[in-house]
Amino acid sequence: MNAAQTCELPPAAYSELADFLRKSGSTLSPVEATIIAIREWMEKSRAAAAPLRGYQWKLLFIPEKSRLRMNYEGESYYAEVVGEEIIFRGDAVSPRQMAVQIAGDGRNAWRDLWILLPGERTWANAARLRDRLQQRAAKQPLSAADAMTVAAKSMSDALTTALALVEHANHQSQNTLERRLPRYRREYDQLTDDH
Structure with a gap:
């Protein structure tokens, strides 16, 4: 397709888009909204095709750009997944190392760390995320x-x-057969012919 050729929206789709833009108070024209939508769709397609990066913590995969948080003695400490590492205070650490650096030995990183996944608004406890994965794995059909x-x-x-x-x-x-044989019977159990 050369630059001079254009693509037209079906009239029903154009009308539906124009109504939506008007009702939502958008200042975009249907053509501008279409261009933005196409660019976003192409960007999402490229992102989906790119290999997923992140930190693998046993069976829990924490995608890149996720944030980790630990609360200890009234303070919150944060780390972020960059590439395939968890960066805390400028260093790459494991979840356990993060928990130990914050609160010392004897901490359970699964219990103490909370994770905010990209695109989410609420933090989730690491142990709960792991439990959900285990439950899903148990429900999956067998090969x-x-x-x-x-x-x-x-x-x-x-x-x-x-x-x-x-x-x-x-x-x-x-x-049962052996019990009925005469050698296994008691004498008084046997009937005589005169009765």
Whole structure:
């Protein structure tokens, strides 16, 4: 498409956009709003295609530009994820190192650190974020190979149980027959012919 060619919006979309701009009090024209929307869409597409960077803390991934906070003795201490590191007081640290630098040894970084993810407005406790991830992982469906393994184990357990029940039933029926044999009866249990 060359620069002289233009793209027109369908009349219904143009009308809907013009109504929205008017009702929201925007000073943008529909053409200006369309240009802004297209540029934002292209930027989001580029950002989505870029590799995600951040800090991997065990199973919790903290994306770049996230902030970490720890409150201790009435003060708040902050760090930020830059690239693939947590930067606290100008140095790259682990979450545990941050907690130890603030409050000394014996602190639980999962419990003490709060995280503000990019685009969020509320801080979340690190332990709660980790727990949510674990719950989601537990709910995820098994892969086909895992499902087959679980099914095979269940079938094996069922077969073992069935064999044990058959063996028990055989043992019980054998004992019943043996109890009825004359050698296992007491003398007074046997009936004589004269009665």
